Amino acid sequence: MSDHADIDKTVRTYFMVFGALMVGTGATVGAYYLDVSVPVALAIGLFIASVKASLVACYFMHLIAEKRLIYWVLLLTVAFFIALMALPLLTSVIDQAGHFTSSGAPAAH
Amino acid sequence: MEIPYTVEAHPETGLNNGKIGIWLFLTSEVMLFGALFATFIMLRIGSDGEWAHMQAEAELNIPLATINTAVLIASSLTMVMAWASLVRGQLNKFRLFGWLTVGCGAIFLVIKYFEYTAKFAHDHFPSSNTYLAIYFTMTGLHALHVIGGMAWNAYFTGPGSKLFHTNRQWLTDRVEHSGLFWHFVDLVWIFLFPVFYLL
């Protein structure tokens, strides 16, 4: 990206992404005042946040055109991140395991 | 002695050392904040429906947080502009955008300070309930990251920018890498904001 024409194009993209992020922020706050049910609000909020995060990662952090090695490292992290996110779910399943199964496990708290 | 591939890209990976280093560091940051988000989910699930009540009681200031979100997003823009200025070879513009980035970080922290003191004034402390506990812990840790990122950017914008005259490419890469960290901090906030204030 050392070419001047290239960098001009990139800068234009940056401003467009910036605009999109601002709109996304507005949308998130707007959705809050819609007063929808909790699951719907969660879905909307997390969806907009994910879109915004992807924009930052792809354009500001240049992931849209990065080298393969970085993708591999991130893929690995995603795998372990999923294991980590399974943790609260596991714990809540554990809480209810006594109800689902016949093992009669006591609730954790 | 010179370490190979400090500035120039490795022929096989197409990357220099710093780029790999910062991304590896960011993966560990993902796991750090991931563990805290996992804690958040667990506390929320385990709260027996008390969560909404605790959240309402905390009365977080949504307008201030919205401004803060905008400030951080703007700082991400100035950060990439600082890098782009270096690519174009414009040292003064780089310094301008660099200091703007650091300034945005400072504004963010000042607003955060007012938010915290307002909570303390109403006797809302981390010890009050689990919602406030995880709120203060996560936003506090995030604020520490903002401070770290500001120090890092301030160094390259200030004394570190001398490198421009001897090795411009190296400075450009370093600013790109510090930018990656800065954007990551922004990215974390993009999740923290709705999760704590809105949902």
Place this chain on the structure above:
Amino acid sequence: MAEPVQASPAHEEHHHEQSFWRKFIFSTDHKVIGVQYSVTGLAFLFFGFCLMMIMRWQLAYPGEPIPLIGSLLGENRAPGGIMLPDFYNELGAMHGTIMVFLGVVPLAVGGFGNFVMPLQLGAPDMAFPRINMISYWCLFLGGVTMFASFFLPNGAAGNGWTSYSPLADIALNGQTAWLIGMIFLITSSLLGAVNFITTAVQLRAPGLTWMRLPFFCWAQIVTAFLLLLAFPPLEAAGVLQLMDRVAATSFFLPDGLVVGGEVLEVSGGGSPLLWQHLFWFLAHPEVYVLILPAMGIVAEVIANNSRKPLWGYRSMVYSLIFLGFMSFIVWAHHMFITGMGSVMSTFFQTTTMIISIPSVIILSALFISLWGGSIRYNTPMLFALGFLPMFGIGGLTGLPLGLSAADIPLHDTYYVIGHFHYVVAPGTLFALFAGVYYWFPKVTGRKMNEFLGKLHFWPSLVFMNGVFFPMMIQGLNGVSRRLADGGITYDFAGEVAGLNRMMSVSAWCLAVAQIPFIINFFMSIRNGEKAGRNPWNSTTLEWLAPSPAPHGNFDQAIEVTRGPYEYSVPGSDKDYAPQAEPAST
């Protein structure tokens, strides 16, 4: 903030004129840092061992004054030389913490990884020399914090090395210092891991393809990934527990907790199980952090001294990578007795059984590598050979613990202690000793004494087993671990309580058996037999550099032409073919 500071080339050229401080204390040379790590690690291993020897007195002779040092321990720890249970708990917790985080990891990863890996890669240094230095000094600060916590008014942390909540949340001892120390240690490991991976990816010598990499380097790379991705959750957990202790939050404190007959005044709503999950999410991979570099060292020593290529190098590498992956999804087998139900137990039992397969593959490959070799029984080889059956016992005794039906009765007994120590003490530590004897010539330019080395090995082997095997017997008889009196007040322990004295005497004899090593270590620095570049006739790249290697490592350009273990190549005029030797000769 880990800023990947690149070494400034201009600065590096002046290195030779640098002062003592820059050269030996705040050095950026990976070899000096590796030696700093190793010496720190060995010192803490010794210190942790001393803690254990004091504990063993209490176990063998409960309620009797500790001889020699009893009066020095202070009235709040051991009035009249008789150890208080609280002090026993402190010793236990700090023994575990120090041995794992300040002994084995700094020596195996920080020490050997730092010193050997760049040399084996043919690199001039680590990718980020200054980060490397910072990493060591973070470890040093962590070590100082841990050590100093013994002198706090309420003593050091005494809640087990696992620091389970809610006890660790509300304990009055030095748990806060423990957490701060851990945050330093975690930072150090993270910085180190970033550096190791970047170095391995970027700085391999020309021609050194991934499948030509020595097994030790592979072990270090997988270890670095484990440290990088598993440590942050513990850092998060540490921050949360710190908040619990300092800011009175309730992350790990449930509702209605009663302490000393009174309801604790906290908001509640937290979960003690969360700590266990976050802790073991790190601590199970951590077990592999302890064992993988050891396997790497043993593989190097065995290939070199059996004068044969490693059997099944590729399958060993793939097993290693698979092991790294699997180690992230077995953590809850440490938590069967938390009552997590049969569904979860089944999942974690299955993954635990699966993870034993790659370990068995690696161990079998090492055994088969010996077959038909012309084995040289020098000291490093003896320790490597000792590692094989000892780690085998450690690994196989772990299988019953991976099955919840067997784990539930065994979990809180000495069986677990016996199993774990077989893996780490005669397992990992023997491998580390093998490494010290093997690479000592590269560090100092002199070999260690063979006679003293054997005098170190044989008694160590006997007494290690003397310490740890009786633990299995006690455990199978149901003797609980963590008890300050060794279980003598329990009727069922009656038959096997006497074994405590045998174990304690073995432990003290084990200490005596280390004296030849200490003498050997310091004497050989000056008076050892001079070693050339390649005293062991080895193939890997570190032996191409001068001994000791200068700053920048190599005095010649390196072009790797072959795999790492080309020993006894048919038709060759000598029995080893160094990796960088041109293929035509």
